[in-house]
Amino acid sequence: MLSKTAEYALRAVTCMGSRAGCPASADVMAEETKVPRRYLHRVLQDLAAAGLVRSRSGPGGGYELDINASDITILDVVNAVAPLERIATCPLGLKSHTSLCPLHAELDRAYEQTEVAFAGVTIGQLLKSTSPITPLREVK
Template sequence: MGIFSKTAEYAMRAVFYIAQRSHEGQRTGIKEIADAVNSPEAFLAKILQKLSKVGLIQSVKGPNGGFYIDTSGFSRPLADIVIAVEGDTIFKGCGMGLSYCSEEYPCPLHGEFKKVRNQITLMLRNTTIGQFNAELIKGQLTLNK
């Protein structure tokens, strides 16, 4: 069980994979990415379209085309990926999914969940796309087993 939606999970996995391949000077096709991150191809295509639209990844059409990340993309925070595909709910939403939950009307988990949510927010805002690239390239980290 993860803390992110399937959409956000696939988006992060795909971006990490594309970053790894981009570092090697490669552009990567949708089928290769889907296989590498264990994602349904059609679902991933919609995710990549959103990421491309906001400039997190780039794409080139044609026989030598595919997805890639330019050098400035490596310094973007992971929060940008989550926001692109899910919005910012994870940064301020209720742990129980209640729309009325707030400081004034807290749910039973409000205080403790707020601490966890703030830690997740810090991690996503302070961790960059390129931060794990060297370890991915060396095979010290994995996106699929």
């Protein structure tokens, strides 16, 4: 259901969230998250354009969250890079469908429920999980 771009963005944001106050280089994040560096760079640009991430150049620089991880939801990250597309009108363009047919209405309800679920979970919550597994990334 999620695009590869959204998955990669979530990995990057959790990586940065786990390093609060310590910027991470794209190389380090690419290695830890298993996201190809070139692709990661594009994702980071989208996250920065959305105001979720900032970059600092120079020694000790890198990428870091521009907002506290507890204030960023999964939906915020997804919407920054590959928003879920709700169905407002007939995707087939059928003029006789003045409202959504049962199939597309049900699909849109599922998208709505997904948005609600994603909006209810913050990156901070993921990082504070009691699971012994660190979310979405490899740890040495």
